[in-house]
Amino acid sequence: MRRSVSIAGLAAALVLGIGVWDTGQKGSVTSAQEKMSTMEVKIDNFSFGPVALTVPVGTTITWTNRDDIPHTVVSTDDPKTFKSKVLDTDDKFSFTFSKAGTYPYFCSIHPKMTGKVIVQ
Amino acid sequence: MHPFDIKTVLFAKHAQHVVLIHFPIALFIIGVLFDFLAQWKKQRVLAAAAYYNLLVAAIATVPVVVTGILAWQWELEGQKLKGILLMHLVMGCLSTVLIWVVCFIHTRTRRKQQEVLPGYRLPIEAVAVVIVALTGHLGGFLSGVNGPG
Numbered sequence: 001m002r003r004s005v006s007i008a009g010l011a012a013a014l015v016l017g018i019g020v021w022d023t024g025q026k027g028s029v030t031s032a033q034e035k036m037s038t039m040e041v042k043i044d045n046f047s048f049g050p051v052a053l054t055v056p057v058g059t060t061i062t063w064t065n066r067d068d069i070p071h072t073v074v075s076t077d078d079p080k081t082f083k084s085k086v087l088d089t090d091d092k093f094s095f096t097f098s099k100a101g102t103y104p105y106f107c108s109i110h111p112k113m114t115g116k117v118i119v120q
Numbered sequence: 121m122h123p124f125d126i127k128t129v130l131f132a133k134h135a136q137h138v139v140l141i142h143f144p145i146a147l148f149i150i151g152v153l154f155d156f157l158a159q160w161k162k163q164r165v166l167a168a169a170a171y172y173n174l175l176v177a178a179i180a181t182v183p184v185v186v187t188g189i190l191a192w193q194w195e196l197e198g199q200k201l202k203g204i205l206l207m208h209l210v211m212g213c214l215s216t217v218l219i220w221v222v223c224f225i226h227t228r229t230r231r232k233q234q235e236v237l238p239g240y241r242l243p244i245e246a247v248a249v250v251i252v253a254l255t256g257h258l259g260g261f262l263s264g265v266n267g268p269g
Contacts (some may be wrong), residue, residue, distance in 0.1 A: 108195040
């Protein structure tokens, strides 16, 4: 009787341990996916950084204006896939890329400022 | 990009506003300089030079204001401006008004065939030069010429 209780206890501990390990694994996978799904582009010194960014489908990119000058983030296609308002210092703009493709963009106040997002 | 699309011609990688703005700024400042010299040296030829510079400066403000407002309406979709952009717009309008006021004073005097220009024009011209310079500085800051870029 005592032996069967011990085996049952051991089995329960094993099941519980596997459950905890499995949850931990799922958690780490989820956080990795979350990390993958958001990326940041900094706007500073009249340039986008990084200039070109390759991301998987479903990624949300956030542009943050770290410059003293107002900027915009506008796709070059017509009609515009994305177009931000004027971003003052520390303002942010986010867009989620749900389709694969290449998305060139620029700042409509400073047309020489260009960047590109490649969605795979 | 279509080469005959008006928005492409005016804005995409050209930004005509920042090119055209140099004409009224230069003409107005030189016009005021000639006017002050004419006042000091009492020379009609300098006064005439001042008049023509100020006249062309006033005319040159028209395409500048038009391209500036079109850039705001088309490139920024007329959104409510704030910060440096708003300050640049307000000071740009004020500069335009002052340039036209100075031009009007000179034109009226010439039409009335008066020998002497009114003395009150000089402080107006001095203030106008300061406002124009500040507006140009803000514009340069916005375009990256006077800024960190």
